Amino acid sequence: MKHQQFETWILLDTELNQEQQRNLQVHLNQCAQCNSLYRATQQIAHLFRTSPVPEPAPDFSYRWIARMDRVENRKNRLILGATLGGISLATILVLSSVGIQLRSTLVYFPQMMLEMVTLITKWIIFLNQLWDIFTPLFRVSIKLVSPVWLYSVGLSLSGITAAWMVAFFRSRTLQKELLP
Ligand SMILES: [Zn+2]
Known part of the structure; x- marks a missing residue:
């Protein structure tokens, strides 16, 4: 069998029957070129198998944020x-x-x-x-910020407003009393 045939098998990752597999193994032991090619394709295949699959989450959240921005605009x-x-x-x-x-x-x-x-x-x-x-x-x-924080800030703000209003009205009634 010719060198070219083995090369094609290796590159196309062809499904081989038992006899073809045996022939390939024999050739790989004889031909350094096919051997290195075979190893390279095996490494690439391994790389593809082990490299992390891109998660859908970032893309999904990105699209979600973009949609939110559109609504906000x-x-x-x-x-x-x-x-x-x-x-x-x-x-x-x-x-x-x-x-x-x-x-x-x-x-x-x-x-x-x-x-x-x-x-x-x-x-x-x-x-x-x-x-x-x-x-x-x-x-x-x-x-x-947690909801508790928001509530406390809201409460203190309304407290300050209420205190300011009381002080304001007190000073006005005081002015009225001082200036008849
Ligand atoms: Zn070869």
């Missing part, structure tokens, strides 16, 4: 749109009421509008940046 856009709509409506109402009272300032109206829009845009950008910073922070901290 949609929510962000909704909140931004609602805020922008509300502010625009309020601006139009305020400007129209001012416009009725000050008809002579109608000349400045476009500039006023422009300044108002600039101001609102800056605010929106600022709020959006805040949102961008706080949502990941919140998402991370909610995983790290």
Whole structure:
């Protein structure tokens, strides 16, 4: 049998019958080239068998996070749109009421509008940046912080608020008493 035939068997990992297997073994003992090729393919096969199979978990969690981000982006856009709509409506109402009272300032109206829009845009950008910073922070901290911690922080915050409110009203009643 020819050297080429054994080479093909080795490379294609062909299923061999008993006689063919015996022939291959005989040839491997005679031919150094086929012997090294055989050993190399065995090593590669061993490598494939023993190398860790890529776990589905990282890919899965990555996709899950990406999906969550998509949902969050949609929510962000909704909140931004609602805020922008509300502010625009309020601006139009305020400007129209001012416009009725000050008809002579109608000349400045476009500039006023422009300044108002600039101001609102800056605010929106600022709020959006805040949102961008706080949502990941919140998402991370909610995983790290235990519910007990969250409850205690919430309780202490409301406690501080209640104390501040009591102090505020006390000082006001004190002022009333001092200043008749
Ligand atoms: Zn050979």
